Amino acid sequence: MTQLVFILLLAASLVFFARTVWLFGRAAAAGVADPRSRVDDLPGRLADVGIYFFGQKKVAEEGPQHRTSKHHLFIFWGFLVITIGTADVVVSGVVPGLSLALLPGAIYQPLYALIDVSNLIVLLVIGWAFIRRTVVKPRLIPMNLDAGLILGAIGALMVTHLLYHAYGIAGEMAAGGRAPGWMPISSLVARGLAPLTPEAAARGHAIGYWLHILVLLSFLNYLPYSKHIHLLGALPNIFARNRSARRMDLPKLDLEDDTQWGVGRFEQFSWKSLLDTYACTECARCTNYCPAYNTGKNLSPMQLVHDIRYEMLDRVELADEIAELDREVARLEQFGAERGDDHPSPDLIDARARREAAQHELDTMPKMTGGRIAEDTLWACTTCGACQEVCPVFIEHPLKILQMRQNLVLEQEKTPGELQRTYRNIERQSNPWGIGNDKRMDWAQDLDVPTIEDHPDPEYILWVGCAGAFDARIIKQTRAMVKVLNAAGVDYAVLGHSEACTGDPARRTGNEMLFQMLAEQNVEALKTANAKKVVTSCPHCLHTLRHDYPQFGGDFEVVHHTQLIDHLYKDGKLKTDKSAVGTITYHDSCYLGRWNREFDAPRAVIEAVGVPNVVEMARSRRHGFCCGAGGGRMFMEEHDGTRVNVDRTDEVIATGAEAVAVACPFCNIMMTDGMKQRNVDDKIAVVDIAELVAQHLPDVPVERLARRKKDV
Ligand code: SF4
Numbered sequence: 156m157t158q159l160v161f162i163l164l165l166a167a168s169l170v171f172f173a174r175t176v177w178l179f180g181r182a183a184a185a186g187v188a189d190p191r192s193r194v195d196d197l198p199g200r201l202a203d204v205g206i207y208f209f210g211q212k213k214v215a216e217e218g219p220q221h222r223t224s225k226h227h228l229f230i231f232w233g234f235l236v237i238t239i240g241t242a243d244v245v246v247s248g249v250v251p252g253l254s255l256a257l258l259p260g261a262i263y264q265p266l267y268a269l270i271d272v273s274n275l276i277v278l279l280v281i282g283w284a285f286i287r288r289t290v291v292k293p294r295l296i297p298m299n300l301d302a303g304l305i306l307g308a309i310g311a312l313m314v315t316h317l318l319y320h321a322y323g324i325a326g327e328m329a330a331g332g333r334a335p336g337w338m339p340i341s342s343l344v345a346r347g348l349a350p351l352t353p354e355a356a357a358r359g360h361a362i363g364y365w366l367h368i369l370v371l372l373s374f375l376n377y378l379p380y381s382k383h384i385h386l387l388g389a390l391p392n393i394f395a396r397n398r399s400a401r402r403m404d405l406p407k408l409d410l411e412d413d414t415q416w417g418v419g420r421f422e423q424f425s426w427k428s429l430l431d432t433y434a435c436t437e438c439a440r441c442t443n444y445c446p447a448y449n450t451g452k453n454l455s456p457m458q459l460v461h462d463i464r465y466e467m468l469d470r471v472e473l474a475d476e477i478a479e480l481d482r483e484v485a486r487l488e489q490f491g492a493e494r495g496d497d498h499p500s501p502d503l504i505d506a507r508a509r510r511e512a513a514q515h516e517l518d519t520m521p522k523m524t525g526g527r528i529a530e531d532t533l534w535a536c537t538t539c540g541a542c543q544e545v546c547p548v549f550i551e552h553p554l555k556i557l558q559m560r561q562n563l564v565l566e567q568e569k570t571p572g573e574l575q576r577t578y579r580n581i582e583r584q585s586n587p588w589g590i591g592n593d594k595r596m597d598w599a600q601d602l603d604v605p606t607i608e609d610h611p612d613p614e615y616i617l618w619v620g621c622a623g624a625f626d627a628r629i630i631k632q633t634r635a636m637v638k639v640l641n642a643a644g645v646d647y648a649v650l651g652h653s654e655a656c657t658g659d660p661a662r663r664t665g666n667e668m669l670f671q672m673l674a675e676q677n678v679e680a681l682k683t684a685n686a687k688k689v690v691t692s693c694p695h696c697l698h699t700l701r702h703d704y705p706q707f708g709g710d711f712e713v714v715h716h717t718q719l720i721d722h723l724y725k726d727g728k729l730k731t732d733k734s735a736v737g738t739i740t741y742h743d744s745c746y747l748g749r750w751n752r753e754f755d756a757p758r759a760v761i762e763a764v765g766v767p768n769v770v771e772m773a774r775s776r777r778h779g780f781c782c783g784a785g786g787g788r789m790f791m792e793e794h795d796g797t798r799v800n801v802d803r804t805d806e807v808i809a810t811g812a813e814a815v816a817v818a819c820p821f822c823n824i825m826m827t828d829g830m831k832q833r834n835v836d837d838k839i840a841v842v843d844i845a846e847l848v849a850q851h852l853p854d855v856p857v858e859r860l861a862r863r864k865k866d867v
């Protein structure tokens with residue numbers, strides 16, 4: 156009888172759980188096809204699961220804005236071990252007598268020792284997790300009902316498992332046996348319970364067993380509705396993660412298909428983007444690292460991921476309810492017709508009313524893009540990638556934001572005024588500043604700069620970029636770069652007036668139409684120039700040329716100027732006089748560092764120049780803090796909170812450095828502005844890596860070197 160009750164309970168519970176998983180899976184499957192294969196390189200993907208899911212590699216990482224959640228590691232691994240014990244309990248419930256105890260003692264005893272000790276460890280760590288949430292109160296990790304239920308359920312699973320075994324051992328002791336040494340914790344508890352009569356021990360054993368099973372099955376079915384849904388979502392999400400070098404994986408928008416311009420509704424995301432939302436562990440790392448959140452903007456990447464999930468589940472649930480009511484209405488109508496009713500029955504009237512109410516609720520639900528997820532949330536993002544970088548389960552937040560921006564701009568026509576101006580400037584003058592394109596080569600006046608017409612088929616095309624050509628501060632940087640190239644005898648030429656904005660500000664703000672026009676134009680210009688290698692000082696241009704232009708047939712080897720300068724030093728083609736003095740710090744550009752994984756070349760160049768003191772900011776390399784200009788924010792006002800560039804400037808000031816080296820025109824502009832805002836512009840210099848090198852070149856006239864290069 157007990158066995159039958161157990162089997163029925165287990166079966167009902169598993170069926171309910173399977174139904175929930177199917178419903179949730181179906182919701183994610185409503186997404187559009189993902190443009191990238193998620194099953195290629197199977198061995199690599201399986202290794203990822205081993206390293207990042209079972210090994211918890213990213214959870215174990217520490218950073219300047221988060222400590223390792225060590226307790227989470229113990230809970231996770233302990234839980235995995237205990238799952239073996241729980242499976243043993245379940246199997247022996249279905250088939251009495253079938254248990255791990257049938258295994259040879261050499262296997263069974265160490266295994267159960269491990270399970271027994273893990274039980275206690277997890278219980279202690281759960282206690283710590285409870286204290287942490289209620290007393291320590293880490294930022295963005297609140298104690299709420301869901302957290303309380305989950306911690307309580309895991310704790311109850313451990314306690315009941317311990318009691319089940321302890322009473323079992325107490326029963327054996329009551330019958331004259333000995334407590335097994337391989338179950339030290341349960342044996343200890345059993346000794347505390349003894350002396351017991353065999354009947355009392357059996358009762359305790361049975362109660363422990365049933366409580367354990369009831370908690371287990373309740374936990375299993377609550378899980379998908381709680382934050383612990385990540386136990387189901389994390390593994391497939393890690394398996395299907397983007398493993399390519401193109402980390403910001405924005406697909407090319409089909410502009411002919413006017414049924415989908417960006418993502419306005421949840422089902423317009425790819426299934427992988429929707430799967431992301433089930434994987435979130437609510438660790439809050441993404442939000443803790445987000446420059447927008449940290450400076451008071453209405454953007455929490457963690458909340459954004461949750462909002463997409465709520466949007467999806469709310470709509471799917473309502474759609475299911477409507478479908479169910481449709482069936483009920485049809486059934487009642489047929490029933491009435493068969494009976495020959497002249498009037499609808501009260502049940503039919505009620506069903507129709509409920510169907511109408513559900514439809515009304517669905518129709519009046521705020522839209523996702525620009526509704527549940529507010530416009531200012533989407534515009535606050537600098538696309539710095541810090542969120543994606545730290546996420547332990549590889550959720551891609553910026554991709555979602557960019558796709559929703561596309562919808563705001565292209566479909567809803569909700570473009571902020573500053574961006575409308577920027578787009579107009581690009582359309583009319585091929586640059587966001589709106590300066591006449593006929594002035595694109597003015598920066599090169601009095602310099603010996605070969606254009607593609609003067610010097611066809613060079614080794615490198617020097618991609619100047621709009622900031623490099625039109626912004627007064629960045630023109631100095633471009634001129635310095637030319638000085639360095641000429642000094643090292645690099646074979647290069649510029650496109651001159653046939654270069655146009657790469658389209659980065661358009662693509663990163665959702666104006667895919669404008670971007671595609673620019674991409675096609677530039678790819679054509681580069682192909683006409685027979686370009687094979689491109690060097691640029693702008694990481695935004697670099698990213699677009701390297702990762703976006705292949706979608707338009709533009710496959711070029713694109714390097715950043717710091718990478719080329721580093722090679723020139725290493726090849727002995729560049730020599731500086733090593734007379735540098737002072738202390739310098741380096742500010743990582745998000746688009747060079749996080750998105751293109753170049754952290755070392757700029758630092759190597761600083762070292763080659765010979766600056767004696769180099770200090771790192773606390774937030775550097777992978778965890779570098781944005782300057783605030785990425786994602787088109789360069790051309791937008793910051794209306795809320797404090798300024799991102801000022802936050803970063805304060806960090807520079809805190810290092811005590813006399814200069815901050817940058818490797819990006821936007822960073823240069825933002826940091827220069829930050830120094831002015833903090834009134835330290837006369838004390839701390841902002842210097843591009845190329846400028847730093849140029850300042851330390853032997854004093855040889857640039858023109859002479861350039862002529863020499865040409866002579867060669
Ligand atoms: S990309 Fe940067 S700014 Fe945007 S949500 Fe992520 S951390 Fe925040």
Ligand code: SF4
Nearest residue numbers: 435436438439441546
């Ligand atoms: S999205 Fe990733 S980093 Fe952010 S809370 Fe979820 S799991 Fe943590």
